[in-house]
Amino acid sequence: xxxxxxxxxxxxxxxxxxxxxxxxxxxxxxxxxxxxxxxxxxxxxxxxxxxxxxxxxxxxxxxxxxxxxxxxxxxxxxxxxxxxxxxxxxxxxxxxxxxxxxxxxxxxxxxxxxxxxxxxxxxxxxxxxxxxxxxxxxxxxxxxxxxxxxxxxxxxxxxxxxxxxxxxxxxxxxxxxxxxxxxxxxxxxxxxxxxxxxxxxxxxxxxxxxxxxxxxxxxxxxxxxxxxxxxxxxxxxxxxxxxxxxxxxxxxxxxxxxxxxxxxxxxxxxxxxxxxxxxxxxxxxxxxxxxxxxxxxxxxxxxxxxxxxxxxxxxxxxxxxxxxxxxxxxxxxxxxxxxxxxxxxxxxxxxxxxxxxxxxxxxxxxxxxxxxxxxxxxxxxxxx
Amino acid sequence: xxxxxxxxxxxxxxxxxxxxxxxxxxxxxxxxxxxxxxxxxxxxxxxxxxxxxxxxxxxxxxxxxxxxxxxxxxxxxxxxxxxxxxxxxxxxxxxxxxxxxxxxxxxxxxxxxxxxxxxxxxxxxxxxxxxxxxxxxxxxxxxxxxxxxxxxxxxxxxxxxxxxxxxxxxxxxxxxxxxxxxxxxxxxxxxxxxxxxxxxxxxxxxxxxxxxxxxxxxxxxxxxxxxxxxxxxxxxxxxxxxxxxxxxxxxxxxxxxxxxxxxxxxxxxxxxxxxxxxxxxxxxxxxxxxxxxxxxxxxxxxxxxxxxxxxxxxxxxxxxxxxxxxxxxxxxxxxxxxxxxxxxxxxxxxxxxxxxxxxxxxxxxxxxxxxxxxxxxxxxxxxx
Numbered sequence: 001x002x003x004x005x006x007x008x009x010x011x012x013x014x015x016x017x018x019x020x021x022x023x024x025x026x027x028x029x030x031x032x033x034x035x036x037x038x039x040x041x042x043x044x045x046x047x048x049x050x051x052x053x054x055x056x057x058x059x060x061x062x063x064x065x066x067x068x069x070x071x072x073x074x075x076x077x078x079x080x081x082x083x084x085x086x087x088x089x090x091x092x093x094x095x096x097x098x099x100x101x102x103x104x105x106x107x108x109x110x111x112x113x114x115x116x117x118x119x120x121x122x123x124x125x126x127x128x129x130x131x132x133x134x135x136x137x138x139x140x141x142x143x144x145x146x147x148x149x150x151x152x153x154x155x156x157x158x159x160x161x162x163x164x165x166x167x168x169x170x171x172x173x174x175x176x177x178x179x180x181x182x183x184x185x186x187x188x189x190x191x192x193x194x195x196x197x198x199x200x201x202x203x204x205x206x207x208x209x210x211x212x213x214x215x216x217x218x219x220x221x222x223x224x225x226x227x228x229x230x231x232x233x234x235x236x237x238x239x240x241x242x243x244x245x246x247x248x249x250x251x252x253x254x255x256x257x258x259x260x261x262x263x264x265x266x267x268x269x270x271x272x273x274x275x276x277x278x279x280x281x282x283x284x285x286x287x288x289x290x291x292x293x294x295x296x297x298x299x300x301x302x303x304x305x306x307x308x309x310x311x312x313x314x315x316x317x318x319x320x321x322x323x324x325x326x327x328x329x330x331x332x333x334x335x336x337x338x339x340x341x342x343x344x345x346x347x348x349x350x351x352x353x354x355x356x357x358x359x360x361x362x363x364x365x366x367x368x369x370x371x372x373x374x375x376x377x378x379x380x381x382x383x384x
Numbered sequence: 385x386x387x388x389x390x391x392x393x394x395x396x397x398x399x400x401x402x403x404x405x406x407x408x409x410x411x412x413x414x415x416x417x418x419x420x421x422x423x424x425x426x427x428x429x430x431x432x433x434x435x436x437x438x439x440x441x442x443x444x445x446x447x448x449x450x451x452x453x454x455x456x457x458x459x460x461x462x463x464x465x466x467x468x469x470x471x472x473x474x475x476x477x478x479x480x481x482x483x484x485x486x487x488x489x490x491x492x493x494x495x496x497x498x499x500x501x502x503x504x505x506x507x508x509x510x511x512x513x514x515x516x517x518x519x520x521x522x523x524x525x526x527x528x529x530x531x532x533x534x535x536x537x538x539x540x541x542x543x544x545x546x547x548x549x550x551x552x553x554x555x556x557x558x559x560x561x562x563x564x565x566x567x568x569x570x571x572x573x574x575x576x577x578x579x580x581x582x583x584x585x586x587x588x589x590x591x592x593x594x595x596x597x598x599x600x601x602x603x604x605x606x607x608x609x610x611x612x613x614x615x616x617x618x619x620x621x622x623x624x625x626x627x628x629x630x631x632x633x634x635x636x637x638x639x640x641x642x643x644x645x646x647x648x649x650x651x652x653x654x655x656x657x658x659x660x661x662x663x664x665x666x667x668x669x670x671x672x673x674x675x676x677x678x679x680x681x682x683x684x685x686x687x688x689x690x691x692x693x694x695x696x697x698x699x700x701x702x703x704x705x706x707x708x709x710x711x712x713x714x715x716x717x718x719x720x721x722x723x724x725x726x727x728x729x730x731x732x733x734x735x736x737x738x739x740x741x742x743x744x745x746x747x748x749x750x751x752x753x754x755x756x757x758x759x760x761x762x763x764x765x766x767x768x
Contacts, residue, residue: 050443051437051443053508054437057515059435059512060465060512060627060754060758062465062758063465063624063754063757063758066624067625067626067627073623073639074624077464077472077475077622078464078465079462079476080464081444082443088446092463092476095480095485098485099479099482099483099484099485100483101385101482124437127437130448131406132405237459240447240450240457240459241447241451241457243444243447243451259457370444373444374447
């Protein structure tokens with residue numbers, strides 16, 4: 001295995017991009033990442049996307065992106081693992097470069113969701129759950145998360161307001177991120193008074209959809225000058241869990257998050273204490289909580305304490321959603337995993353402006369597909 | 385890069401499997417391949433599929449398959465490149481094993497198409513073409529191939545009947561394959577009198593859809609006993625071309641087929657003359673022709689000669705579609721690329737029964753996504 005470095009990042013604002021087609025949005029992020037990496041050609045493209053066949057009547061996004069950005073004849077595929085598709089695309093690219101077969105790889109996460117009626121998008125999101133045993137029984141994706149949250153609150157005695165800190169932190173950080181969809185701070189009153197979507201999940205517990213694309217360029221670290229600062233991938237792991245929540249022994253524990261975080265820590269030779277920034281998958285506040293616990297940042301049932309005590313803020317023990325997170329940067333599902341990586345690289349480079357974290361040697365990303373049924377965790381390290 | 389061996393194969397019959405769910409069909413092929421490989425656990429799963437979000441309201445097939453076959457917590461993703469999705473899944477698995485990161489990988493190609501109304505499937509197949517510049521102008525996928533075929537006939541002076549040999553050969557071979565959808569021989573009269581679908585493509589020029597799953601298990605060759613017979617992946621390449629046909633300089637030449645075949649030949653250290661069996665992508669007879677030419681088995685415009693002179697039959701110069709091909713084994717799109725690999729392995733093992741090819745040291749597969757916009761070519765070698 002060769003060491004792999006991230007040498008370029010690019011992103012579009014998460015928004016309603018009605019004036020941009022799927023290829024244009026992908027291309028904007030891809031070309032920005034290639035310009036940042038100062039490369040004119042790449043050897044392979046890995047596109048992360050979940051629902052373009054439904055929302056854009058287009059599959060085959062590998063070929064579409066390669067063609068659109070002028071990378072003719074190179075290898076290109078799409079990778080899908082529901083809401084963690086972007087992270088899985090990154091992982092495929094990482095393995096291809098690490099193998100030595102591919103020198104330079106481009107990863108593009110893309111999702112364009114706001115052209116479709118919201119009932120179609122709700123149905124498309126539910127395809128991430130189990131069609132036979134969850135969706136056929138009437139569950140939507142937010143419904144599944146509501147069941148999880150209710151169970152968690154029952155087991156550990158928390159109330160809805162105890163999750164407010166996750167969303168308040170995300171919105172506060174998004175104000176400083178020009179690529180975020182909702183650059184507005186919210187307070188506890190706004191959180192608790194927001195409309196209920198599916199009890200106990202209210203509008204401020206849930207991340208918004210959106211159109212967006214993010215991209216990174218990877219290359220073999222040994223091809224770079226040893227004297228230059230660089231960001232290396234020092235830990236990478238991916239794991240599945242049962243696709244239906246009801247098949248899990250402990251539904252309120254994200255086993256695949258624990259397993260991938262432990263594997264990534266071991267590969268990187270670090271512990272949770274070494275992580276200076278964590279871009280987690282706060283699709284719902286319950287997922288934020290469960291992710292922090294499974295990764296060892298809080299003990300079981302204690303995730304909300306981190307939010308209540310401000311430990312997740314910039315300068316706190318484990319800063320999360322530092323560019324807005326899924327909650328306020330927005331969650332264009334197949335793109336999100338790549339946005340998280342772009343944002344951690346910004347932090348490790350020291351380019352995160354007003355939301356720069358102080359300790360920035362190690363950064364971690366975690367992306368969750370389905371209700372915890374696929375999880376990808378990566379650790380990045382800034383060298384010099 | 386480590387050498388990679390294929391140690392297990394499995395498949396279901398291509399059929400209308402109305403009594404089997406998506407997970408059951410996938411599991412049948414996967415478990416058969418694992419039994420054949422004599423492994424109880426794998427480290428990673430790569431699922432090839434194109435349209436389950438539309439035809440089965442289910443994405444996230446990596447997690448679904450891992451869960452269903454009891455491979456809990458392992459890494460699993462779906463790979464998509466339109467009609468070559470199965471081959472792209474194989475290629476991802478190959479790279480992951482070659483890198484040394486993954487020891488043993490399972491590849492599953494799955495497509496379940498016959499539960500949906502045919503207009504929905506026609507629309508889903510068209511998502512492999514360019515949504516903005518082809519489909520929006522009224523072209524279906526067969527329509528695109530009809531334009532290509534018409535142009536080819538005009539340029540080189542062929543007539544419809546000249547393509548009959550491709551389909552007759554495929555059907556003849558399918559009679560001997562218990563996993564083929566149409567195990568019926570056809571003759572030239574039946575070919576030429578079959579109903580026109582989209583001129584000049586008639587029913588017998590076109591492959592049928594179907595439900596089916598195929599699977600292979602890959603592992604590092606250095607983990608196997610040096611004394612045992614094995615099948616190695618000795619060449620593997622993937623390339624894209626423009627997603628729209630109109631953007632190609634020479635629409636009747638599959639540039640990505642030529643590039644990937646040349647790369648695979650070079651890696652394997654062979655020429656077309658060394659290939660004893662070629663499972664090609666005969667979705668339409670025009671694609672059969674173009675694939676043979678681009679891979680160096682016929683000169684430009686001369687593909688039909690191979691069919692007319694019987695050179696593509698078992699015992700001929702380059703046997704193709706030896707288990708029925710897409711035309712008669714059937715074309716469950718995302719699964720097809722894996723079926724082709726299963727069939728070549730059967731040949732290299734000497735297990736192809738009545739359709740066994742005589743020269744079986746080297747076998748080749750080629751899978752085509754879209755109208756030639758993604759092509760994956762692999763060469764396999766039997767050792768000892």
